[in-house]
Amino acid sequence: MNYTESKDKFIKAWGNLGSSWGINRTMAQVHALLLIAPDPLSAEDIMEDLRISRGNVNMNIRALINWGLVHKDNVHGERKEYFIAEKDIWKVATLIMKERRKRELEPALRVLEQVSKVEGDKRDKNIKAFTEAIGNIKSLVEKADSTMEKLIKADESFLTSTLLKLLK
Amino acid sequence: MNYTESKDKFIKAWGNLGSSWGINRTMAQVHALLLIAPDPLSAEDIMEDLRISRGNVNMNIRALINWGLVHKDNVHGERKEYFIAEKDIWKVATLIMKERRKRELEPALRVLEQVSKVEGDKRDKNIKAFTEAIGNIKSLVEKADSTMEKLIKADESFLTSTLLKLLK
DNA sequence: AAAAACTTTCAATATATTTTGAAAGTTCAG
């Protein structure tokens, strides 16, 4: 397989992976493109390469910058903006975890916290089953949340590799 | 907050969590409903509770059964089918991991494997950057994959709690 | 200060995903 084929295949695959895990397909593709780019890319480069509109590039680049996965890289003496992706893949992983934890896990935890305080007759079997299920789910989600938190905070490479070994 | 409010809130939240992690919202809601149900539910019960059509219930129940998260529970002497969710929340988590690993992580790994064998001049900076990025991503995805595999295989409660402690 | 070179916005449009419900299929008691 030659370079162009490989590149396209990778971008497609990364897009699919993203979209099946709740990340906009195009955002993931733009990210993929920047991850493998040896040099900074402009909005135009991305438009051409992925055949998408200017507005779409702009929106997704902004989202990537928001996630901390991409940053602007202004080339001296040029008006145009260029973009670079964070290349340390562990950092990429923790940045993604951080964002998703904030956006999805934490709101879910807040709801679990609320509903665990359901009022009513503790002997009612519906309430009993509900309380028990929520309690179990809550403790699992809390565990997942704190695990993610720890992985995120462990962004020194020494700690990182130590933790990764624990998981091995 | 009373039982009905809490229940609805939980079902909604579980649906949102599912849908932002790539699981059909309705499937997650049906699952939520079964998770907190003290007794088996029929297709009709689910239709009424979630206000969705019979076909929709059928499809999503079948999906949940496919994932191993729900099973049929035929009540003696009744034609109608009843359904029960797996209540052990750790088992629920590993079943979900198992399915997603199979559906998404493994195909992605196969693509990474393929594209890492890109042909071409190793001195070309595009190829160099590509090969390096793919190598790093591959090793991270492999690590994630094998971690999930280990968690999945650790479904004895002793091992489970040991591993969970490691993550604490 | 006007034009040029860009970036951002967002309403309209296109695409993808989910849901419905009626028809077809299945099972089983009589």
Place this chain on the structure above:
DNA sequence: CTGAACTTTCAAAATATATTGAAAGTTTTT
């Protein structure tokens, strides 16, 4: 076998999500 009770299927409709592109906004150059 027949019909009642239930389940499954799937094309059409509804809904949700993503994309476009032209207009508006911004910054720099002349």
